[in-house]
Every structure is written in structure tokens, then in C-alpha cells.
Amino acid sequence: MARPLRALTRGGRDPFLAAPWLAIALFAAPLGTGLAGTLLPAFGWLPALGGAAFGVAPWQRLLAMPELAGAVRVTLTSGVLGTLGALALAVIFVAGLHARPVFAWLRPCLLPLLAIPHLALAIGLAFLLAPSGWVARLVALPLGWDRPPDLATVNDPAGLALALGLALKEAPFLALMLLAAAGQVEAPRQLAVARSLGYGPGEAWLKVLLPQLYPQLRLPLFAVFAYSLSVVDVAIVLGPATPPPLAPLILRWLNDPDLSLRFPAAAAALLLVVLLAVSLGGWRGLERALARWLRPSLGRGAAPRCEPLLRVGGALSAVSVVGLGLLGMLALSLWSFAGRWEFPALLPEAWSTRSWSRALPLLGGPLWTTVWIAALCAVVALVLVIACVEHEALGGRRPTHRVLALAYLPLLVPQLAFLFGFAVLLAYLRLDGTALAVVWAHLVFVLPYTLLLLREPWLALDPRFARTAHALGKGELTVLVRVKLPILLRPVLIAAAIGVSVSTAQFLTTLFAGGGRVPTLATETLAMASAGDRRSAAVGGLVLALLPLVAIALATAWPRLRARRRQGLP
Amino acid sequence: MSGLRLVDVRLAAAGRPLVSGLDLLVEPGEVAALMGPSGCGKSSLLALIGGSLAPGITASGEVWLNGTRVDGLPAEKRRIGILFQDDLLFPHLSVGENLAFALPRTVARREDRRRRVEAALVEAGLAGFAERDPATLSGGQRARVAMMRALLAEPKALLLDEAFAALDTALRQSFRAFVFEHARAARLPVLMATHDPADAEAADARVLAPWAAGSAAEGERKRPDS
Numbered sequence: 001m002a003r004p005l006r007a008l009t010r011g012g013r014d015p016f017l018a019a020p021w022l023a024i025a026l027f028a029a030p031l032g033t034g035l036a037g038t039l040l041p042a043f044g045w046l047p048a049l050g051g052a053a054f055g056v057a058p059w060q061r062l063l064a065m066p067e068l069a070g071a072v073r074v075t076l077t078s079g080v081l082g083t084l085g086a087l088a089l090a091v092i093f094v095a096g097l098h099a100r101p102v103f104a105w106l107r108p109c110l111l112p113l114l115a116i117p118h119l120a121l122a123i124g125l126a127f128l129l130a131p132s133g134w135v136a137r138l139v140a141l142p143l144g145w146d147r148p149p150d151l152a153t154v155n156d157p158a159g160l161a162l163a164l165g166l167a168l169k170e171a172p173f174l175a176l177m178l179l180a181a182a183g184q185v186e187a188p189r190q191l192a193v194a195r196s197l198g199y200g201p202g203e204a205w206l207k208v209l210l211p212q213l214y215p216q217l218r219l220p221l222f223a224v225f226a227y228s229l230s231v232v233d234v235a236i237v238l239g240p241a242t243p244p245p246l247a248p249l250i251l252r253w254l255n256d257p258d259l260s261l262r263f264p265a266a267a268a269a270l271l272l273v274v275l276l277a278v279s280l281g282g283w284r285g286l287e288r289a290l291a292r293w294l295r296p297s298l299g300r301g302a303a304p305r306c307e308p309l310l311r312v313g314g315a316l317s318a319v320s321v322v323g324l325g326l327l328g329m330l331a332l333s334l335w336s337f338a339g340r341w342e343f344p345a346l347l348p349e350a351w352s353t354r355s356w357s358r359a360l361p362l363l364g365g366p367l368w369t370t371v372w373i374a375a376l377c378a379v380v381a382l383v384l385v386i387a388c389v390e391h392e393a394l395g396g397r398r399p400t401h402r403v404l405a406l407a408y409l410p411l412l413v414p415q416l417a418f419l420f421g422f423a424v425l426l427a428y429l430r431l432d433g434t435a436l437a438v439v440w441a442h443l444v445f446v447l448p449y450t451l452l453l454l455r456e457p458w459l460a461l462d463p464r465f466a467r468t469a470h471a472l473g474k475g476e477l478t479v480l481v482r483v484k485l486p487i488l489l490r491p492v493l494i495a496a497a498i499g500v501s502v503s504t505a506q507f508l509t510t511l512f513a514g515g516g517r518v519p520t521l522a523t524e525t526l527a528m529a530s531a532g533d534r535r536s537a538a539v540g541g542l543v544l545a546l547l548p549l550v551a552i553a554l555a556t557a558w559p560r561l562r563a564r565r566r567q568g569l570p
Numbered sequence: 571m572s573g574l575r576l577v578d579v580r581l582a583a584a585g586r587p588l589v590s591g592l593d594l595l596v597e598p599g600e601v602a603a604l605m606g607p608s609g610c611g612k613s614s615l616l617a618l619i620g621g622s623l624a625p626g627i628t629a630s631g632e633v634w635l636n637g638t639r640v641d642g643l644p645a646e647k648r649r650i651g652i653l654f655q656d657d658l659l660f661p662h663l664s665v666g667e668n669l670a671f672a673l674p675r676t677v678a679r680r681e682d683r684r685r686r687v688e689a690a691l692v693e694a695g696l697a698g699f700a701e702r703d704p705a706t707l708s709g710g711q712r713a714r715v716a717m718m719r720a721l722l723a724e725p726k727a728l729l730l731d732e733a734f735a736a737l738d739t740a741l742r743q744s745f746r747a748f749v750f751e752h753a754r755a756a757r758l759p760v761l762m763a764t765h766d767p768a769d770a771e772a773a774d775a776r777v778l779a780p781w782a783a784g785s786a787a788e789g790e791r792k793r794p795d796s
Contacts, residue, residue: 104625185661186656186658188622188624189654189656189658190658190660191622192617192620192622192645192652193652193654193658194671195621195622195644195645195646196620196622196645196646196648196650196651196652196720196723196725197646197651197671197672197719197720197723198646198647198649198672198674198723199646200644200646201644201646204646207671208660211662212660212661212662298663298667298670298671299663299666299667299670299671299673299683300670300675300683301670301671301672301673301674301675301676301677301683302646302674302675303675304646304647
């Protein structure tokens with residue numbers, strides 16, 4: 001096979017050759033051994049616990065569990081509704097509002113909303129929606145209720161509150177992915193052409209851009225679904241308790257003193273993978289059917305009458321995604337400073353800093369742990385990803401970007417399905433329960449998000465900048481540090497901030513890799529929330545949200561400050 | 571009064587005037603050419619008329635089309651067709667679907683729609699191309715499809731934003747003839763932005779250069795579209 005032309009013509013060696021392999025090893029080890037470590041006990045093999053023969057006994061035991069059917073139902077309901085809800089909210093948000101002046105205000109809200117950890121947003125949402133929450137209080141005042149309504153508005157048995165929480169939290173992610181993808185096609189001029197042909201802005205977006213952008217949305221969409229299936233922290237805060245969704249149920253079995261429950265737990269983790277695969281297969285079929293059904297409508301001419309509907313839908317979507325997110329954060333702040341606050345009152349009757357002075361000493365250690373783990377993860381991921389995309393940009397063919405696409409795999413596999421086995425590997429390496437193990441486990445997730453955010457802007461950079469610098473006698477590393485990084489400072493810093501946010505938000509990974517011995521903000525906050533202590537949970541949720549928000553604020557402010565006099569920078 | 575009419579149109583970018591006080595009437599079937607170097611405001615003026623002015627450019631004045639004031643209308647209600655330098659055929663649609671996309675809903679029957687699309691393809695010398703992927707067409711064929719697409723939406727005026735700039739000389743002449751012939755047959759007022767005097771000569775167009783003093787002379791380089 002011929003050597004790649006660019007590498008041949010450029011002559012010099014590619015200093016980043018090792019990077020993709022290192023990146024792959026870093027996540028392939030946890031993923032591969034993790035999946036194997038789940039697969040074997042799921043079929044009865046776990047010598048440490050006396051399972052020495054293969055068989056289907058774990059499955060028989062799993063199927064005999066009384067909670068199983070309910071758990072599967074709740075998992076699928078919340079996962080499917082949450083994912084489809086997020087998709088609908090994101091599409092209608094962008095399609096309905098992109099041409100309106102208010103979009104200039106709404107768009108910058110998406111990144112902070114993406115950065116807020118799921119758990120913090122879930123606690124905020126629970127404060128709004130719970131029977132004694134703000135929404136109920138708003139209704140209670142005019143109706144004269146003096147007690148919270150006897151309604152399961154959160155933790156409902158069907159898992160609808162959980163689905164809503166997931167939809168609201170994931171919609172900003174999908175909207176940002178759509179907007180990033182739109183930057184790669186000639187979106188403004190295609191829209192201008194469609195509008196000159198009589199199409200309103202919303203209909204033009206749906207009929208012209210969405211079909212072109214959807215293929216790029218598929219990966220994020222599937223990631224959202226995989227995440228929804230195995231999420232534990234949000235499920236504990238918003239989901240039902242009896243039966244809980246599959247993921248919290250598996251966790252409960254794994255923590256059970258009866259060690260033999262680990263066999264059906266492993267089988268259930270594998271069941272998550274099966275559910276995921278079947279659902280994604282079904283979705284691909286549905287995609288094709290929808291495409292065939294909707295395609296003729298693209299040739300039927302403009303229907304300007306649907307425009308007001310889209311605009312209203314966009315407004316509703318903005319109110320729910322941005323509005324509820326901000327209100328949830330406000331509710332967290334109020335509860336963290338609330339003294340006496342009885343039911344129908346809209347505001348606390350007394351204010352107090354007691355929750356803070358009580359919770360902070362407990363959170364101080366975990367906060368420090370979270371900060372340094374997140375910072376380390378973000379930096380390592382950044383260095384690796386930049387080396388990988390440099391390798392790709394230099395025309396490196398081995399490993400190809402197809403192999404690098406494997407890096408997204410951890411986002412597409414339910415976490416529980418490999419964390420269980422990964423913990424076994426860590427124990428074998430005598431790393432279990434160490435902070436280093438937690439860093440490694442977090443990297444498995446920080447790496448793909450960093451890659452997702454950085455690859456596109458990196459490859460989109462005009463290669464002539466580098467060529468010009470080479471012609472001026474600068475080497476590859478000099479070009480990277482003095483030309484590429486300064487030009488791409490904004491996307492690099494944002495990728496780092498999202499890396500911090502992803503690491504901060506990790507609950508399950510921390511629990512498994514840390515063996516419960518590395519407390520972070522996420523684990524401590526969930527402990528406070530499950531203990532039912534609103535005020536402490538509010539403090540924890542707020543600190544948990546503030547850390548990534550500070551990172552995002554720094555990442556957006558610094559380049560802006562620097563670029564005030566350089567309009568050409570991205 | 572029929573035709574495309576501008577009354578006291580002013581344009582400025584970041585406080586720098588581009589066009590100050592332009593009055594103009596382009597009658598049905600007439601072609602007017604806006605000449606000037608890159609960055610002088612040609613595209614912005616067309617965007618103002620078509621309704622897709624980018625934020626950051628301030629504009630004032632009136633745009634009238636066949637006696638109706640349109641500058642307050644959204645782009646899709648103005649019935650002003652536009653051709654860019656690139657054909658901008660939608661890549662997810664076939665050639666026939668691109669054309670059907672433009673056909674108004676008032677042509678309701680499926681049979682009628684198909685016939686109109688087929689007729690447009692014949693007109694463009696592309697009979698039987700309906701099922702083709704636009705990416706498999708030559709540059710000249712794509713350009714003709716884009717023109718037919720603009721016409722099928724039954725516009726009342728046509729804007730050409732450097733519509734011939736990307737084609738090589740021979741293609742350019744034949745596509746120019748194709749566009750002007752169809753625009754005259756439909757009695758459309760045509761306003762074209764170009765930096766090539768041959769475009770204006772080919773259309774026998776009235777040539778205008780209404781750029782604010784200094785802006786055209788400087789010939790400031792346009793920033794690449796971001």
C-alpha cells in the first residue's frame with residue numbers, strides 16, 4: 001500500500017504517532033476487560049465467589065426476581081421518553097428560534113446548561129416539581145392548600161419525572177451538537193435560498209438543514225440513550241424506588257451483603273446492553289420508515305402556516321430547557337440559605353447560613369479531590385486528543401480515524417456493563433480504591449467528549465496557516481504551540497472546561513473505581529440527597545454545579561479578553 | 571407601479587457607510603448591474619432587498635416590489651428569487667426534489683407537480699434527470715437547475731449575487747444567456763451584483779456603482795465568510 005501522499009511530501013517525522021494508540025489503550029483496557037468481567041459472571045464464572053462452571057443459572061435467578069419486569073419497564077420508559085424528549089426539545093428549540101433576535105441570548109445559555117452536572121440539575125428540578133416544590137406552592141397559594149398535594153410528581157412509579165429530567169438535561173447537549181454540525185454546511189446561505197423560495201425560517205430549517213445534519217446527530221443521540229439506560233444518580237433523585245430502574249437495582253444487588261447476588265447483577269448489566277442494542281436497532285428501523293414517510297413532504301412546496309406553530313414550540317422548548325434549568329439553580333440557592341420554610345410560602349420565612357456551615361466541612365475534602373481529579377483528567381485528555389487530531393491532521397493513516405472512532409464507544413455502552421468488570425481489573429492491578437484508578441475511569445469518559453468537541457474545529461483550521469509557518473522554517477511543535485493553539489484557544493479551553501464538567505459529574509465511575517473510598521462532590525451530594533436532607537443536598541448540588549460553571553466562565557472569558565482586538569479569531 | 575424600486579436606501583457596516591441614499595427603479599424585464607470591488611456592499615445590498623441581511627449591518631430606506639412595500643416583510647413573503655455564486659442545490663434532495671421543493675403548494679395535484687418539474691428539466695436541457703443526485707451533475711447543469719428552481723417559486727424579481735463568477739468563460743456565456751433569456755421571458759426585474767463588466771454587457775444592463783465615497787476606492791479586502 002502506498003504511503004499517504006501528504007506524509008510523503010511533507011518529509012519529516014510525525015511526532016504524534018503514538019498518541020492514538022495510547023488513547024485507544026487507555027480506554028480499550030477498561031472497556032474490554034470490563035465487558036469480559038461482566039460477561040463471565042453473567043454466565044456463572046467468578047471463581048472468587050465460588051462460580052467455577054459456566055451456565056445460565058444467573059439468568060434463571062435474574063428472571064425469577066420479582067422486581068425485574070417493573071425495573072425493565074421503568075428503564076425503557078424513562079430512557080426512550082427522555083431521549084426522544086431531548087431530541088424533540090433540541091430540534092424545535094433550534095428550528096423555531098434560530099432566526100429570532102432572542103436566539104442571540106438563548107444560545108449562550110446552552111454551554112453552561114451542558115456543563116451543570118446531571119445530579120445538580122436533578123436536585124434543582126426535584127425542588128421545583130416535588131409535591132412540596134415551587135410549582136405546587138404556586139398552585140397552593142390561590143387555592144388555599146395548607147398541605148402538599150398527595151401526588152407523586154417526582155419519583156412517580158412510571159418514571160415520567162425521570163424522563164423529564166433526562167430530556168431537559170440532554171436537550172442542550174443535542175442542540176449544541178446540531179449547531180456545531182450546522183457550522184459545517186453552508187447553513188446561512190442554504191436557509192436564505194429556501195426562504196427566497198417561500199419557506200419560513202422554521203420550516204426551512206426542518207426541511208433543508210435537519211436531514212443533512214441528522215447523520216451527525218446520531219452518535220450524540222445514541223450516547224444520550226445509553227447514558228439514560230444506566231444512569232443511577234438522577235434515577236435515585238427523580239426516579240421511582242419500588243421498583244427502581246434497572247441501573248439502581250443492579251447497584252443495590254452489588255452492594256448487598258449476599259455476595260451471590262453479584263451473579264444476577266452481572267446478568268442484569270448484560271441485559272442493559274441487550275436492551276440498548278435492541279432499542280437502537282428498532283430506532284434505525286424507525287428512522288428509515290420515518291424518512292420514507294416524510295420524504296414526499298419535502299417536494300410538496302412551502303407550508304408557511306406551520307410557522308407560528310414552530311415559533312410557539314420553540315418558545316415552549318426554550319422556557320422548559322433554559323427556564324426550568326435556571327429556576328432549578330435558583331431553587332438550590334434558596335434552599336441552601338433557607339431557615340424556616342413551611343409549605344405554601346413561596347420564599348423562606350427565615351434565612352440562615354447554617355446549612356452551609358454544616359455541609360462545607362463535610363464537602364471540603366471531596367471538593368478538593370474533585371477539583372484535582374477533574375483538572376488532571378481534563379489536561380491529560382486535552383494533551384492526548386490534541387496529539388491524536390494533530391496526527392490525523394498531518395495525514396497519519398495508522399490508526400485511521402475509523403479506529404479512533406472507537407474512542408466514542410464508552411459513550412455508547414451502558415456504563416454499568418463494564419464498570420463492574422473494570423473494578424475487577426483494578427483490584428487485580430492493586431489500584432482499586434485509589435484516586436489514580438478514579439482518574440483512569442473518568443478519563444474513559446472525558447476523552448471521548450474532548451475528542452467530540454475538539455476534532456471538528458481542529459480539522460477545520462485552514463491548513464495553509466501551518467504551511468505558511470513551515471515555509472518560514474518552523475517545526476511541527478513550534479507550529480502547534482505558536483500558531484495552532486493560539487488560534488484555536490477558545491475551542492481548546494471549552495473542551496477542557498467540558499472535560500472538568502464530565503469528570504465532576506461522574507458518580508458511578510467514581511463509586512466503582514474508587515471502591516467507595518474516594519469521596520467526591522458527586523458521591524457526597526447524592527448521599528445527602530438520598531438521606532432526604534434538602535438543605536445539605538442544596539448546598540452539595542450548588543457546589544457541584546458551580547465548579548464546572550466556573551470552568552466554563554473562565555474558558556469563555558479568557559479568549560474573549562485576549563481576542564478583543566483580533567476579530568478574525570474563531 | 572411595477573418593477574423593483576429602492577427609495578433612499580442606506581447601508582453601513584460598523585459605522586462605515588457603504589451605500590448612502592440610493593434611489594433606483596428596475597422595470598420588469600430590465601437588468602441593472604451593481605458594479606464594484608469585493609467588500610463594497612454589493613452582497614449586503616442584495617441581502618437587504620432579499621430579506622437576509624446579516625446582523626452587524628445597519629440599513630434604512632424602502633424597498634418596493636410592483637407597488638407593494640416589502641422591506642418589512644420576512645424573506646419568504648417577498649417573492650424575490652436569488653442565485654448565488656454557488657448553485658446551493660440541497661445535497662439531500664434529488665434534482666427533481668430540488669425543483670419540486672420550490673413549486674408553490676397551490677400546484678396541488680401530484681401529477682401537475684411532476685409535470686411542472688419535468689417541464690423545467692426539459693427547459694434546462696436536462697430531461698430525464700429528475701432522479702439524479704445533484705452531486706453527479708456538471709457545474710453548468712447544476713447552475714441551470716438552480717435557475718429553474720428559482721423560477722419555479724414564481725418570483726416577482728430576481729437577484730444575482732455574483733451568480734456567474736464560479737463558471738469558466740465558455741459556460742459563463744451560455745449560462746448568462748440562459749438566465750437573462752428566462753428572466754426577460756418572465757418579465758422579471760433583475761438586479762445583479764458583479765465585478766465583471768462582461769456580465770453587464772451581456773445583459774445590456776444599466777450599470778450602477780452607488781458606493782459611498784471612499785468605500786469602493788479603498789477596495790478593502792473582504793473577510794472570509796466565517
